[in-house]
Amino acid sequence: MHFEETAAFLLAKATTSHRNSLQKFTSSVGLHSGQVFVMIELWKTDGQRQIDLAAHLNLSPPTVNKILGGLLENDFVTRARYEDDARSTRIFLTEKGVQVRESLEQAWEELEEQTLASLTDTEALMLKQLLQKLFQ
Amino acid sequence: MHFEETAAFLLAKATTSHRNSLQKFTSSVGLHSGQVFVMIELWKTDGQRQIDLAAHLNLSPPTVNKILGGLLENDFVTRARYEDDARSTRIFLTEKGVQVRESLEQAWEELEEQTLASLTDTEALMLKQLLQKLFQ
DNA sequence: CTTTGCTTATTAGCCGGCTAATGATAGCTT
DNA sequence: AAGCTATCATTAGCCGGCTAATAAGCAAAG
Numbered sequence: 001m002h003f004e005e006t007a008a009f010l011l012a013k014a015t016t017s018h019r020n021s022l023q024k025f026t027s028s029v030g031l032h033s034g035q036v037f038v039m040i041e042l043w044k045t046d047g048q049r050q051i052d053l054a055a056h057l058n059l060s061p062p063t064v065n066k067i068l069g070g071l072l073e074n075d076f077v078t079r080a081r082y083e084d085d086a087r088s089t090r091i092f093l094t095e096k097g098v099q100v101r102e103s104l105e106q107a108w109e110e111l112e113e114q115t116l117a118s119l120t121d122t123e124a125l126m127l128k129q130l131l132q133k134l135f136q
Numbered sequence: 137m138h139f140e141e142t143a144a145f146l147l148a149k150a151t152t153s154h155r156n157s158l159q160k161f162t163s164s165v166g167l168h169s170g171q172v173f174v175m176i177e178l179w180k181t182d183g184q185r186q187i188d189l190a191a192h193l194n195l196s197p198p199t200v201n202k203i204l205g206g207l208l209e210n211d212f213v214t215r216a217r218y219e220d221d222a223r224s225t226r227i228f229l230t231e232k233g234v235q236v237r238e239s240l241e242q243a244w245e246e247l248e249e250q251t252l253a254s255l256t257d258t259e260a261l262m263l264k265q266l267l268q269k270l271f272q
Numbered sequence: 273c274t275t276t277g278c279t280t281a282t283t284a285g286c287c288g289g290c291t292a293a294t295g296a297t298a299g300c301t302t
Numbered sequence: 303a304a305g306c307t308a309t310c311a312t313t314a315g316c317c318g319g320c321t322a323a324t325a326a327g328c329a330a331a332g
Contacts, residue, residue, distance in 0.1 A: 004176075007251050007264050009176075010267040012158055013173075015152070016194065018151060033288075034289080037149075040140075062290075062291080063288070085298070089310090105137045119269060130266070131150045132146060133255060133259070135150045135153045195319075195320095196321080199318070223326065279326100281324100282325080283325100284323080292313105298310100301304095
């Protein structure tokens with residue numbers, strides 16, 4: 001069997017390589033790669049509970065908790081009690097957290113460009129559609 | 137900007153998800169996800185130095201070193217001095233390391249099937265070609 | 273033969289994932 | 303009201319990546 005030619009193999013290899021690129025670009029705006037996705041989710045809907053963030057991000061609650069620790073330390077978000085349920089906390093963007101979006105969008109455009117550099121526009125579109133279909 | 141529609145975003149999400157599937161399948165044959173790629177490389181060429189493994193796998197030397205630690209502990213590989221250079225070690229498959237290949241190939245087929253379940257044959261082929269083009 | 277510099281392996285320590293286990297709270301059943 | 307159960311956040315601990323720093327050995331220049 002030629003593992004190297006399977007989609008499972010290629011996808012796994014793509015993981016590592018893409019994470020390295022991602023890390024480079026996000027660090028230029030002061031964020032770690034994992035933190036970015038939490039921020040994107042909060043920009044969509046601010047004030048979510050951790051459990052909801054985890055569900056929306058397709059990540060485990062401990063992973064979200066750990067990532068939030070870093071974001072809290074660096075003042076990108078704050079925690080607040082959930083009024084109706086003492087078990088939960090709600091996560092809110094700080095001013096800094098709101099403002100970093102613009103820098104990230106710029107970095108993201110460069111990342112996207114670099115990611116797709118080896119593909120034609122048609123291929124890029126196909127890739128996006130296929131990825132969406134794979135893990136919707 | 138809609139991050140969710142970029143290839144960079146979709147790739148990051150897809151690969152995380154894929155790693156979880158991968159882990160499930162490889163653990164069924166007693167290997168961790170990262171160890172699999174080292175084994176695949178050794179099945180291609182046994183007796184490589186760590187530095188060459190790292191280069192072929194596109195991983196950092198410390199990462200390879202750490203993964204080999206686990207493989208050594210579980211008797212999938214052994215270390216031997218490199219005759220011509222005392223700095224290097226060569227990594228060799230054990231009998232167990234050779235034999236686990238068959239089990240992994242079976243598990244890998246299932247993984248591949250599950251990975252591509254939502255795609256047609258044509259789409260699967262396109263995906264593989266695009267990934268190969270992206271990270272060759 | 274010594275010194276300087278490069279290469280290899282390793283260690284330490286970080287982030288991003290995960291599972292399993294805890295503790296606190298909410299809520300439902302009785 | 304009491305007790306069981308489910309839910310949420312958190313902690314501990316693991317693997318897979320990485321960079322930076324260390325130690326050891328090789329090799330070439332002087």
